[in-house]
Amino acid sequence: MSNFVVPNRIFDPEAECMPSGERVKMQIAGLRRTVEQAKKIPFYRRKFDKSGIAPESIKSLEDLQQLPFTTKQDLRDAYPFGFFAVPRAELARLHASSGTTGKPTFVGYTQKDLEIWSGLCARFLVAGGLTADQIVQVSFGYGLFTGGFGLHSGIERVGASVLPASSGNTQRQIMLLEDVKIDTLICTPSYALNLAENITAMGKKGKLALRYAHLGGEPWTEEMRLGIEEELGIRAFNNYGLSEIIGPGVSGECAVRCGMHIQEDQFMVECLNPETLEPVADGEQGELVITSLNKEACPIIRYRTRDLAYLDSSPCECGRTTKRMSRIRGRSDDMMIIRGVNVFPTQIEEALLRVDGTAPHFMIELTRPGNLDEAAIKVEIRPQDFSDKMEAMHKMRDRIGREVTAITGLHFNIELVEPNTLERFTGKAKRVFDNRKLND
Numbered sequence: 001m002s003n004f005v006v007p008n009r010i011f012d013p014e015a016e017c018m019p020s021g022e023r024v025k026m027q028i029a030g031l032r033r034t035v036e037q038a039k040k041i042p043f044y045r046r047k048f049d050k051s052g053i054a055p056e057s058i059k060s061l062e063d064l065q066q067l068p069f070t071t072k073q074d075l076r077d078a079y080p081f082g083f084f085a086v087p088r089a090e091l092a093r094l095h096a097s098s099g100t101t102g103k104p105t106f107v108g109y110t111q112k113d114l115e116i117w118s119g120l121c122a123r124f125l126v127a128g129g130l131t132a133d134q135i136v137q138v139s140f141g142y143g144l145f146t147g148g149f150g151l152h153s154g155i156e157r158v159g160a161s162v163l164p165a166s167s168g169n170t171q172r173q174i175m176l177l178e179d180v181k182i183d184t185l186i187c188t189p190s191y192a193l194n195l196a197e198n199i200t201a202m203g204k205k206g207k208l209a210l211r212y213a214h215l216g217g218e219p220w221t222e223e224m225r226l227g228i229e230e231e232l233g234i235r236a237f238n239n240y241g242l243s244e245i246i247g248p249g250v251s252g253e254c255a256v257r258c259g260m261h262i263q264e265d266q267f268m269v270e271c272l273n274p275e276t277l278e279p280v281a282d283g284e285q286g287e288l289v290i291t292s293l294n295k296e297a298c299p300i301i302r303y304r305t306r307d308l309a310y311l312d313s314s315p316c317e318c319g320r321t322t323k324r325m326s327r328i329r330g331r332s333d334d335m336m337i338i339r340g341v342n343v344f345p346t347q348i349e350e351a352l353l354r355v356d357g358t359a360p361h362f363m364i365e366l367t368r369p370g371n372l373d374e375a376a377i378k379v380e381i382r383p384q385d386f387s388d389k390m391e392a393m394h395k396m397r398d399r400i401g402r403e404v405t406a407i408t409g410l411h412f413n414i415e416l417v418e419p420n421t422l423e424r425f426t427g428k429a430k431r432v433f434d435n436r437k438l439n440d
């Protein structure tokens with residue numbers, strides 16, 4: 001049932017199937033435009049002035065390598081709007097990177113940015129089977145997160161109808177899938193698996209009209225795909241994006257499903273060795289570094305995504321001429337994605353610092369007993385604060401739990417351990433133990 005053939009359809013053949021010579025010319029023009037636009041951002045202007053870079057310096061695609069890198073920290077340092085290149089009046093929408101209730105990273109869109117973005121989402125949706133006669137349930141959160149609204153506009157661009165279910169309340173999600181006879185589901189892969197298991201448990205397996213799912217926002221494996229497709233009797237497609245670049249729509253799978261086509265008319269994607277920052281060969285794993293070519297509100301240059309993948313420039317049977325990227329195979333930093341939310345160990349550290357009596361020794365363990373991530377933290381107590389009074393220890397544990405939730409927005413199981421019980425490190429501390437077995 002789940003291996004029916006998905007017709008090969010292309011939303012924007014002009015952009016997606018452009019001969020490569022023509023695309024190179026467009027990309028060079030796009031890079032120049034981006035340098036011009038980025039000059040309005042003090043961070044870039046300073047860097048350009050220092051190294052004498054001007055739009056005319058870009059003569060070939062190799063000249064991209066003269067441009068400066070941008071990191072998440074650079075964006076944070078310019079909070080809230082230091083990376084915006086247009087006046088407030090020209091903004092049409094703001095979003096923010098997911099996860100924390102601490103300071104997010106804002107991204108802005110002009111009306112033209114929004115149009116480009118919805119077109120990019122439309123491309124991967126159509127590549128994965130969406131047609132105008134379908135009804136799509138968006139079970140991504142609608143809010144600051146780019147996923148909900150991004151996909152919503154993409155569906156409308158295709159002319160399909162959208163049911164903005166937003167996230168949460170699994171029983172209700174299943175009722176909607178069933179009663180509305182939803183054709184296509186949009187959510188994270190772990191939520192799709194969760195829905196699938198609940199649907200089976202409710203005896204509704206094989207009784208839904210659902211045929212397609214477009215999943216993204218967190219890493220997943222081919223094994224998970226098989227599980228989701230088998231349980232739901234659908235075809236599930238992978239799509240990738242990040243708010244700093246635009247949101248979902250940076251790349252997505254076609255019906256052939258051998259990697260995600262990168263929307264190269266809008267972005268230059270380099271794959272670099274994260275240590276040396278030298279390019280790696282096709283097929284070799286490296287960090288994706290992305291430059292926007294057309295963005296007005298937040299042009300971004302050589303953004304270090306920290307996402308590890310490899311590129312494939314070989315031709316694809318679908319007829320698109322764009323490069324493809326593999327699934328995300330890991331991170332070059334210590335960011336964890338827990339239930340779709342980005343969390344850094346430093347945020348846990350920050351929470352612990354707020355609670356007297358905790359030692360700076362902790363360990364994070366991630367598991368996935370069913371379909372949902374579980375996160376636990378073991379925290380060492382300072383000798384002078386260690387008590388055999390249960391009540392005092394419970395109070396401290398609850399306080400830590402609250403602080404961690406306040407910063408990450410997630411629930412962690414907190415376990416207090418006696419002084420000097422956690423491993424000490426001589427080099428880089430290993431604080432995160434990810435036992436979810438996500439990577440092949």
Ligand code: ADP
Nearest residue numbers: 097098146216217218219239240241242243328
């Ligand atoms: P969101 O708000 O969608 O979580 P963010 O921009 O905060 O978006 O997070 C983007 C990150 O999510 C990416 O850098 C990547 O690590 C992860 N991600 C997004 N899509 C995928 C995908 N299809 N596969 C693996 N990881 C993904």
Ligand code: ZN
Nearest residue numbers: 254256316318
């Ligand atoms: Zn293809």
